[in-house]
Amino acid sequence: MKTVKKRYVLKFPPQSGDKPLSYVLVKEYDISINILKAEVIPGKRGNLLLELEGKISNIKKGIKYLETHQVECDLLDKKIKLNQNKCINCGNCTAVCFAGALSMHPVTWELQFNKKQCIVCELCLNACPMNLFEIDFHNEN
Ligand code: SF4
Ligand code: SF4
CATH class of the missing domain: 3.30.70.20 (Alpha-Beta Plaits)
Structure with missing residues (x-):
């Protein structure tokens, strides 16, 4: 199956800093991550603009995984x-x-x-x- 690139804005809750969420995306779902923009203030919400590359089914699973960890994921479709x-x-x-x-x-x-x-x-x-x-x-x- 061919791979696709999707851009997402991710909003991390303050307590998520110690969780290896991106590691899971790479290892478990075989997704490549390119960080295009990051705004992370210690103790506050962090915002990341990411380009994810992988099989569409894996990207969907990876996004679901993030959402179960209270990460807001908005597809950037503009x-x-x-x-x-x-x-x-x-x-x-x-x-x-x-x-x-x-x-x-x-x-x-x-x-x-x-x-x-x-x-x-x-x-x-x-x-x-x-x-x-x-x-x-x-x-x-
Ligand atoms: S939206 Fe405009 S200013 Fe912003 S990165 Fe794209 S081209 Fe540059
Ligand atoms: S006319 Fe507009 S698009 Fe062209 S160089 Fe000036 S600011 Fe940029």
Whole structure:
């Protein structure tokens, strides 16, 4: 069976810090984990944006396992769309894209959008004077 990639926002309860939850996902469910963003404050809720790769049945089981340990799991089924034809290459959006998905080409100074690096933080939506970014709720996976 082929593997798929799914992005989830996970919200961990404060007491979950000592549980090897990610270890179980890798060992028991054969899921690869790529942490795209982490906000963890000791003693408080922790939020992680993860990309999980594995068989769809295993990802579902792994998510169920997390939910039984009081981890909230939200499938991230939106993407950022850019209407690049109208871009004036001002570079404003690159200043807010800390994930490195937006950059200026070093020679042509044209905007480059690497969708694979986008973590859908949505900061570019307000940064573009031409309003060229929008949220696409369609999930290709
Ligand atoms: S949504 Fe965030 S990560 Fe994605 S392109 Fe915009 S600023 Fe970059
Ligand atoms: S802010 Fe808008 S117009 Fe400027 S480079 Fe980015 S997408 Fe293009």
